[in-house]
Structures are given as C-alpha cells and as structure tokens.
Amino acid sequence: xxxxxxxxxxxxxxxxxxxxxxxxxxxxxxxxxxxxxxxxxxxxxxxxxxxxxxxxxxxxxxxxxxxxxxxxxxxxxxxxxxxxxxxxxxxxxxxxxxxxxxxxxxxxxxxxxxxxxxxxxxxxxxxxxxxxxxxxxxxxxxxxxxxxxxxxxxxxxxxxxxxxxxxxxxxxxxxxxxxxxxxxxxxxxxxxxxxxxxxxxxxxxxxxxxxxxxxxxxxxxxxxxxxxxxxxxxxxxxxxxxxxxxxxxxxxxxxxxxxxxxxxxxxxxxxxxxxxxxxxxxxxxxxxxxxxxxxxxxxxxxxxxxxxxxxxxxxxxxxxxxxxxxxxxxxxxxxxxxxxxxxxxxxxxxxxxxxxxxxxxxxxxxxxxxxxxxxxxxxxxxxxxxxxxxxxxxxxxxxxxxxxxxxxxxxxxxxxxxxxxxxxxxxxxxxxxxxxxxxxxxxxxxxxxxxxxxxxxxxxxxxxxxxxxxxxxxxxxxxxxxxxxxxxxxxxxxxxxxxxxxxxxxxxxxxxxxxxxxxxxxxxxxxxxxxxxxxxxxxxxxxxxxxxxxxxxxxxxxxxxxxxxxxxxxxxxxxxxxxxxxxxxxxxxxxxxxxxxxxxxxxxxxxxxxxxxxxxxxxxxxxxxxxxxxxxxxxxxxxxxxxxxxxxxxxxxxxxxxxxxxxxxxxxxxxxxxxxxxxxxxxxxxxxxxxxxxxxxxxxxxxxxxxxxxxxxxxxxxxxxxxxxxxxxxxxxxxxxxxxxxxxxxxxxxxxxxxxxxxx
Numbered sequence: 001x002x003x004x005x006x007x008x009x010x011x012x013x014x015x016x017x018x019x020x021x022x023x024x025x026x027x028x029x030x031x032x033x034x035x036x037x038x039x040x041x042x043x044x045x046x047x048x049x050x051x052x053x054x055x056x057x058x059x060x061x062x063x064x065x066x067x068x069x070x071x072x073x074x075x076x077x078x079x080x081x082x083x084x085x086x087x088x089x090x091x092x093x094x095x096x097x098x099x100x101x102x103x104x105x106x107x108x109x110x111x112x113x114x115x116x117x118x119x120x121x122x123x124x125x126x127x128x129x130x131x132x133x134x135x136x137x138x139x140x141x142x143x144x145x146x147x148x149x150x151x152x153x154x155x156x157x158x159x160x161x162x163x164x165x166x167x168x169x170x171x172x173x174x175x176x177x178x179x180x181x182x183x184x185x186x187x188x189x190x191x192x193x194x195x196x197x198x199x200x201x202x203x204x205x206x207x208x209x210x211x212x213x214x215x216x217x218x219x220x221x222x223x224x225x226x227x228x229x230x231x232x233x234x235x236x237x238x239x240x241x242x243x244x245x246x247x248x249x250x251x252x253x254x255x256x257x258x259x260x261x262x263x264x265x266x267x268x269x270x271x272x273x274x275x276x277x278x279x280x281x282x283x284x285x286x287x288x289x290x291x292x293x294x295x296x297x298x299x300x301x302x303x304x305x306x307x308x309x310x311x312x313x314x315x316x317x318x319x320x321x322x323x324x325x326x327x328x329x330x331x332x333x334x335x336x337x338x339x340x341x342x343x344x345x346x347x348x349x350x351x352x353x354x355x356x357x358x359x360x361x362x363x364x365x366x367x368x369x370x371x372x373x374x375x376x377x378x379x380x381x382x383x384x385x386x387x388x389x390x391x392x393x394x395x396x397x398x399x400x401x402x403x404x405x406x407x408x409x410x411x412x413x414x415x416x417x418x419x420x421x422x423x424x425x426x427x428x429x430x431x432x433x434x435x436x437x438x439x440x441x442x443x444x445x446x447x448x449x450x451x452x453x454x455x456x457x458x459x460x461x462x463x464x465x466x467x468x469x470x471x472x473x474x475x476x477x478x479x480x481x482x483x484x485x486x487x488x489x490x491x492x493x494x495x496x497x498x499x500x501x502x503x504x505x506x507x508x509x510x511x512x513x514x515x516x517x518x519x520x521x522x523x524x525x526x527x528x529x530x531x532x533x534x535x536x537x538x539x540x541x542x543x544x545x546x547x548x549x550x551x552x553x554x555x556x557x558x559x560x561x562x563x564x565x566x567x568x569x570x571x572x573x574x575x576x577x578x579x580x581x582x583x584x585x586x587x588x589x590x591x592x593x594x595x596x597x598x599x600x601x602x603x604x605x606x607x608x609x610x611x612x613x614x615x616x617x618x619x620x621x622x623x624x625x626x627x628x629x630x631x632x633x634x635x636x637x638x639x640x641x642x643x644x645x646x647x648x649x650x651x652x653x654x655x656x657x658x659x660x661x662x663x664x665x666x667x668x669x670x671x672x673x674x675x676x677x678x679x680x681x682x683x684x685x686x687x688x689x690x691x692x693x694x695x696x697x698x699x700x701x702x703x704x705x706x707x708x709x710x711x712x713x714x715x716x717x718x719x720x721x722x723x724x725x726x727x728x729x730x731x732x733x734x735x736x737x738x739x740x741x742x743x744x745x746x747x748x749x750x751x752x753x754x755x756x757x758x759x760x
Contacts, residue, residue, distance in 0.1 A: 025283065025392040032396035035288065036280040036296045044281075044362035044385070044404040049415060052383075055361040057276055059335075059351055061422055062315065067378065068114055068123035068416040076380040076414045077367055078187065078306075080141045083454060085373055085429035086162070087114040087416070088129070088146070090136040092382070095181060097410040099401055101390035104181075109133040111148060113162045114416075121418070121426060127162045135181060140188035140196055143461045147188055147196070147205070149175050154205075156212065171212045172203070180391045182238070187224060187306075190457055192231030192484065193248060193518065194492040199225040199235055204249065217249050218264065224306025224326075224368055228338070229449060229481055230511050231518075232345070234268075234323060236304045241325050242268040242336050244345030248518045251550050252579040255586040257612035262579040266344040268323070268336060271300040275330040276358040281400040282329045283388055303329030303387060306368030306380070309338070311449025314375025315421050322350060324377060326366035328387045333357040333366055333379060343542070343576065357419065362406065372418070373450045374426035381415040430454070437463035441470040444489070445482025456485045460492035468495045475500060483507070484515055491519045498527040502534045510541045517547035521554060528555045536563035545571040546580045553584025553592070558700030561588075561595040568600045578605045589613060591660065593645030595700070598708035613642050623725050629733045636722025639715055644705065646719065649698075654727040662689065662696040665727035674720070674734055676759045678742045681716050682706040684753035706743060707751040713739040 026032070047055065049069045058064050068087075078090040091110040097103055110133060115125040130136075130148070138149035145158040148168075154175035155168035176184040185201035195204045199221035203214050221235025221243070228234065233245045245264050252262035279298040284290045292299050307325040323336045335356035338347040350356065357366075357379070365387050368380040385406030388397060401407055420426055432440065432454060440462075443455035459467060467489070474486035487504060490496040496519060504516035520531060532555060540548045545567065552564040564581060571577045582605060585592050589612040625633060640646045649661030656663035664670050669691055670677060684704035688697035705711045705719075714736045724731035 023393050023395045023398055024390060025388075025394040025397065027394075030286070030394075032286045032394060034280055034286055034396065034400075035293060036278065036285070036291065040296060041278050041280055041404075042360065042362075044406055046363065046409060046413075047361055052359075052361055052364065052415070055359045055364065057355075057358050057360075058419070059354070059356050062356075063420055063422050064357065065121065065418045065420070066415060067116075067121065067418045068414075070413045070415075072114060072123045072126045073112070073414040073416060074110070074412055075382050075384060076416060077382065078137060078139050079368065079370055079378070079380055079416075080139050081370075081373055081430075081450065081454075082113075082141050083430060083432040083458060085116075085431075087123070088112075088139055088141060089114060089380075090139050090148070091414070092135055092137070093411055094135055096384070096386040096389060099386065099390070099393065099398055099407050104390075105134070107132045107134040107150075109136045109150075111136055111139065111146070116429070119429060123416070129159070129162055130157065130164055130168075137176070137184065137186040138188045138198065140190070142207075143458065147171065149185065149188070151181070151184065152176050171205070172214055175201075175203070180389055182389045182391070183222065189225045189227065189233075190453060191227055191233070191249060192229075192456075192488055192515070194456075194460065194488060195249065197225060197227075197233060197249065199223055215250075216254070218245075218253055218262075220245075220265075223304075226307055226309045226323075228309045228321060229311060229484070230515065234307060234309055234338075236307060236325060238304055239271060239300065239302055240267055241271050241273075241301045241304050241327070241334055242307065242323050242338075242347065244268045244338065244347075246340075246344050247546055247576060247580075248514075250583075251518060251546060252576055252583050255583045255612075257586060257589060257615050258582070258608035259611065260579060260582055260608050262583075263575060266346075268338060268345055268347040269349060271304075272349070273298055273301050273327055273330045273332060273334060274353050274355055274358070275332055276355075277331065277360045277362065279330060279362075281362060281397065281404070281406070283392055283394060283397050285400065286396045298330045301327050301330070301334075303327055305366065308369040308371050308377070309449075310377060311371050312375045313447060314372075314424055314427065315377060315419070316424075319350070323347065324356065324369045326369055326379065328365040328367055328382070331359045331362060331364045331366075333369065340543075343574065362404065371448070371450050373430045373448065373454075374418075374428070375424065375448055376418045376420040376426050379417045379419065381417060383413045383415050384411075432458060437467045438470050441467070441474055441486075444474055444485035445477070445479040452481060452485050456489055456492070459489045463489070463493050465493075465495065467493060471495070472500070476503065480507075480509060480512060483512060487512075487515060487519055491522050496520075496523065498523060498530045501531055505534055505538045510543050513538070513540070514544045514547045517544060517551050520551055525555075529557060529560075531555070532557065532560045532563060536560075536566070540567070540571070542571075542574070545574065546576045549577045550580035550584045553581045553588070554586075556585075556588045556591065558595060561592055564592070565596055565600050568602075568605075572600055572602055572605070575604075578602055581605070582608050585609075585612075590645045590647045591649060593643070594649055595703065596645075597703045597705070598710045601710075610642055613645070613647065625725065629721065629725075632718045632721040632733055633725055635715075636718035636720070637726070639711075639719050640722055640726075644711060644715070644719055646723075649702065654723070654729075656696075660698055660700075661702065662687075662691045662698070664723050665729060667691050667729075670723050671729050671731040674724075674732075674738065675742070677720060677724075678716070678734065678739055679746055679749075679754060679759060680704075681720060682739070682743055682746065683749045683751055685759075686753040686755050689756045701753040704751050704753065706749075713743060 077092040134150040140147040154172040202219040222237040335350035365382040654665030686701040720734035
C-alpha cells in the first residue's frame with residue numbers, strides 16, 4: 001500500500017510540472033524544452049531582509065537600506081508620499097496566490113499608510129486605510145481624500161488624516177475595464193499641467209469646481225508612469241524599458257476630424273539587461289532569443305515595471321533626471337541617462353553592461369521606483385515568487401516555478417528599500433500639511449522635484465486670489481524651475497493672464513517659453529487674442545515652435561492664422577509642428593485653408609485638412625442642370641468644399657459665418673454682375689459691404705485666388721458657376737475665357753483686395 005502511495009505521489013508531481021500540461025500562455029508549435037542545465041540553476045529560498053540585503057550588487061558609491069518589510073507591508077505595488085512624508089501604499093494582495101491564480105476574484109487588497117514616527121529611517125507604524133479591495137492598482141493623494149482604483153473603476157474616497165470618511169464615490173466606471181491584471185490602467189501621476197495621468201490608459205483627470213472631469217489623451221505605457229521637470233511623461237511596457245514623450249501631453253492630440261497620429265514618443269536607449277543570476281524562470285525562457293545560450297541569463301527586458309525620473313541630487317548631481325526602471329523578472333533596477341535629442345528624447349545605459357542594482361535572489365521583484373522627499377531612491381519589492389499572471393504562464397514557466405518552490409509562501413511579504421549616496425545622509429521629512437498656500441510658495445523652487453510637485457498641488461488646492469502676488473514674484477524670479485511651477489500654479493488657480501505669458505516669452509529659455517505657450521491654451525478667448533502680436537514676434541526654437549503653432553492655430557483669428565502661416569513656412573516641415581498646428585485648427589480647417597490660400601503646402605497637413613473638410617462638409621442638393629454646366633458645377637462644388645476652402649468663411653449652406661464671411665445664398669453680389677463677382681474671386685474683397693440690403697463688416701479681408709498658383713482660371717470659373725447655381729441661387733454659368741479676360745484686364749490690381757466703393 002505504501003508503494004502505491006509513493007507511485008501516486010510521483011505521478012501527481014509529474015502531472016503538476018509536466019510541460020505537456022497545457023497552460024493559457026502556451027503557444028502552438030513551441031518546443032518548450034529548457035536548454036538551461038539544471039545544475040547551473042541556483043535555488044530560490046525565501047530570504048529574510050537581512051539575508052536579502054546580502055544578495056544585492058549595487059553600483060559603487062551607493063548604499064541600500066530597508067525602510068519597511070513584513071509585517072508592515074505586504075505585496076506593495078504603488079506608493080505616494082503625503083505632505084508629512086508618510087507612505088501610502090497599494091497592496092496587491094490576491095495577485096497570483098498560487099500557480100493557477102486561485103481566488104484572484106476575492107477582494108483582499110489594501111491601501112495602507114506607513115509612518116516613521118521616531119525618524120530613524122525605518123517604518124514603525126502601519127494604519128490600514130481601506131481593505132477588502134479588488135487588486136488596488138492606482139493611488140493619488142489630495143488634501144481631503146484620495147483617488148484610488150481597483151480592477152475595474154476609479155473612485156474618490158474622502159478622508160480625515162489617515163482615516164477614511166464615508167463611502168467611496170465613483171469617478172470613472174470604465175477606468176480599468178477589460179484585459180487582465182497585467183494590462184489594466186494604473187498609476188495616477190500629477191503632470192506639471194495639473195492633469196492626472198495614467199499608464200495603460202488614454203484618459204486623464206482633473207478636479208474642476210468640485211467636479212472630476214475626464215479627457216482623452218495619448219495611450220501610454222503598461223505599468224508605472226513618471227514625468228520630468230518639464231512635464232514630459234515617461235512610460236514603458238514589459239519588453240520596452242523606457243519610452244519618453246518629447247512634448248507636453250495633448251499639444252498634438254485632440255482633433256478628431258482626421259486620422260492624425262502624432263509621433264510624440266520614442267524608445268529611449270536599448271532594452272538590454274544584465275542580470276547577475278541565471279534566469280530560466282522567465283516566460284519564453286526556452287527560446288534562445290530570450291535567454292542567452294552562453295550564460296543562461298535574460299538578454300532583453302521582459303518584465304519592465306514601474307519607473308521614476310529621479311529629480312533630486314541625492315544620488316549625485318550627475319544622476320539628476322536619470323530614469324530608474326524596475327525589471328521584476330530579471331531581479332534588477334536599470335539606470336538610463338536621459339537627454340534631449342533632435343525631436344525626441346534619447347539616452348544610454350548609465351552603468352554600461354552592469355545594472356544599478358541587481359540581485360541573486362529570484363524572489364526579489366522590484367515593481368516600482370520613486371524619488372523620495374528625503375532625496376533618496378525608493379524601490380518597492382513585492383517579494384513574491386510568482387510575478388507572471390496566469391494568463392501568460394506557459395507549461396515551461398509552470399515547471400520552473402514549481403521546481404524551485406516559488407509558489408510559496410503565497411502572501412504576507414514585501415519590502416521597501418531606500419538607496420542613497422554613501423556620502424549623503426537622507427534629508428529631512430516634510431512638514432507641509434499645515435502650511436498655507438502663501439507659505440508653500442518658496443517650496444516651488446526646492447531642489448527636490450517631489451517637494452516642488454507637492455507644493456504646486458497643495459497651493460492649487462488651498463490657494464485663492466491672495467496667492468497671486470507671491471506666485472508672480474516667483475514667476476519673475478531667477479530660479480527657472482520655481483518659475484515653471486509658479487506659472488502652472490497661476491494656471492491651476494485660474495489666475496493666469498496674457499501678461500504673464502508675454503513676460504515669460506522674454507525669458508530666453510526654450511523650456512520655459514514652451515511651458516508658457518502651453519499654459520496659454522487655458523486662457524479665455526479675449527486673453528488669447530491679446531497675445532497674438534507677442535506670440536507672432538516670438539523667435540521660437542526647435543521645441544517652442546511646436547507650442548507656438550498650437551497656440552496660434554487655436555486662437556484662430558485672421559491675424560493669428562497669418563502668423564501661423566509664417567511660422568509654418570519657417571518650421572512646418574518639423575512633424576510635431578504641423579501636428580500641433582492641425583490639433584489647434586479643430587473645426588477651423590476650412591478657415592485656415594482660405595487664409596493660407598496656397599502659401600504653405602505640405603503633403604501630410606494638406607491630407608489632414610482635406611479629410612477634415614470631407615468629414616464636415618454638407619452636400620449641396622444636385623441642381624436640375626446638365627452637360628458642361630453640370631460638370632463645371634460639380635467641379636466647383638468640390639473646390640468650394642475643399643482646396644479653395646470657401647466653406648470656411650461662407651459655410652456649407654452658403655449662409656455665411658459670423659465675423660468671417662457674408663452669405664452667398666440669395667446674395668446680389670453672387671447672382672448679379674459676373675464682372676464684379678469675377679474681380680472679387682481674383683483679387684479679394686475688404687469689408688464692410690452691403691449684401692441684399694444688410695451691412696456686413698468681417699474683420700479680415702477675403703483673399704483673392706489670382707495669386708494662388710494651384711488655382712487655375714478654369715477652377716475659378718467652376719467656383720463661380722457653382723455658387724451662382726447652388727442653394728436657392730439660379731444664375732448662369734461662367735466660362736474659363738471670361739475669367740482669363742478678367743485676369744488680364746485687371747492685372748494691375750496684383751491681388752490687392754477691392755473695397756466695395758471700387759466695384760459699385
């Protein structure tokens with residue numbers, strides 16, 4: 001009987017680890033036989049913190065210290081520091097408790113608050129803020145509450161200190177719908193522009209007059225998100241270590257009238273990694289392109305996770321602004337030096353073919369990194385044997401996990417580490433909780449980015465008109481980062497005015513000017529209009545030209561569009577400049593075409609503009625004409641709605657548009673003298689004019705078509721024929737020879753618009 005039991009156990013173990021047992025992650029036709037010799041694979045025992053510290057190899061000159069471990073923290077995945085330096089943690093309890101993810105649908109996650117009450121650098125107090133949550137993955141702190149997200153939706157939870165008050169209020173039901181745990185929205189990171197952004201998402205959020213609003217943005221990343229000093233977002237995916245946005249969010253996004261996809265993001269450096277232990281326990285580890293056949297170590301990232309752009313001098317001035325990316329499957333933290341390139345962000349691996357931090361402990365699972373208020377780098381370690389979700393576990397990976405006992409212990413463990421320079425002690429804990437908005441203003445120029453960001457957030461939450469004087473003083477000061485934050489504080493408090501933008505454009509700093517032009521988009525139309533002369537005269541560089549184009553396009557007046565055309569003729573071949581311009585021209589595409597009159601031509605921009613016109617145009621009912629008259633009418637309709645852009649000022653139904661162009665339908669100017677009408681189309685017309693007894697005074701002149709080399713005499717004849725017989729008009733056609741004769745006899749006009757008195 002004993003022999004039978006022994007055989008049964010052996011068969012059971014064979015069944016559990018057999019690569020022939022199909023898993024969700026298996027792919028048809030893959031040979032999942034490991035080529036890594038068993039004898040070179042080290043064991044993976046559970047290590048206490050003291051032992052785990054011995055497994056680390058850290059770049060020379062740095063120290064790694066534990067901040068928290070079990071029982072104070074359990075499977076940490078996201079973190080935020082509050083105004084008093086306490087750590088708010090999302091604990092992903094319930095994620096892969098065993099190889100099959102059993103019970104994953106049971107809400108058992110938590111949001112906890114960890115404190116260091118005696119300031120010795122170690123957590124000594126834990127408060128459970130919320131529990132019984134389904135895989136909490138996102139967290140954002142406010143003075144009076146938090147935003148948090150579970151497996152599906154985004155909520156606001158009111159708080160008093162570290163105590164939840166009342167029930168959570170739904171903010172976005174669709175926040176994280178669809179996909180599995182590895183592919184759902186997460187993070188919630190405050191941008192310099194006062195919007196809150198996410199990874200694995202195309203949504204951003206802002207609280208406006210006590211209401212949460214959501215806007216669409218570019219889709220970014222997979223797990224984790226951060227930004228640099230200038231508001232540019234950085235993100236990644238499991239197999240791409242770092243991607244950087246070259247511009248502010250949404251400067252080239254938001255015009256749905258054409259299928260334009262702005263290329264604002266680019267991969268920063270390569271995805272190569274250098275683990276210090278043999279790593280067969282990665283998905284697709286049976287492929288020689290995943291694991292090296294020479295040293296049996298991971299070649300490129302496959303489990304890249306959360307990241308930070310380190311915005312402190314705590315690790316040394318040369319590492320300020322560097323990216324630190326966690327790679328959970330390779331048991332390492334990568335450092336990438338980041339800098340501006342030509343139209344994209346570029347970088348290189350800071351420590352060459354070595355990692356900033358690596359471990360021989362397979363259970364070391366770094367999943368996020370943060371710039372801490374004490375000037376150090378914080379690393380969240382889930383310390384969980386199974387890091388791959390069941391959706392992607394292959395038969396090969398199952399065997400790897402089970403053979404080293406990585407499925408146990410299932411929960412109850414996690415670590416938070418601090419990394420600092422050996423010659424630099426940790427900085428003081430913040431005490432910003434009770435400061436007024438005015439008292440917070442000096443912190444906008446703090447050398448640590450966390451302090452600046454937190455001060456900006458708190459000033460906007462607590463401030464009012466009394467904050468303006470101090471913010472303007474900071475705006476006009478000498479500290480460039482303080483000026484940037486003051487600018488966006490004014491924007492967030494609705495205190496920003498055109499005068500602040502004009503002043504900022506004189507700074508001589510490309511980054512600051514770019515930020516000012518972006519912030520100006522939030523001004524009301526009157527304030528924007530007053531900016532046109534200053535923006536038109538501003539000598540923009542490669543970066544600020546993107547924001548100049550966007551702002552002028554969005555202002556949309558005749559003078560602004562004239563300035564935009566000049567800017568495009570200078571910088572319009574830069575992809576992001578024309579993409580920003582088209583974004584700002586939303587629902588003004590036809591107006592722009594009319595003002596442009598062929599002066600700036602670009603294949604991509606022309607395509608988007610035409611697509612927008614086709615999308616928005618209203619078809620004219622076919623008239624009861626035939627032959628050459630009908631053919632000319634149809635060609636004229638196409639020109640009116642498209643290339644000649646008459647629709648932009650006179651409308652698809654010929655009824656005219658306020659402050660742009662008078663009506664053509666029922667107009668005596670259209671159905672009357674063909675001599676007068678042809679002169680107008682050739683050389684243009686400056687108002688005011690009287691149309692069918694009513695006075696019209698559009699601020700801009702109608703440009704003539706005679707100076708547009710893309711418009712022929714036949715084209716003009718076709719347009720004339722169309723408008724004279726469209727809508728309710730019923731007048732005779734105009735031929736090409738008539739237009740040619742008029743062009744010749746009035747050539748001395750040279751495209752200068754007529755006035756009404758010249759034609760009557």
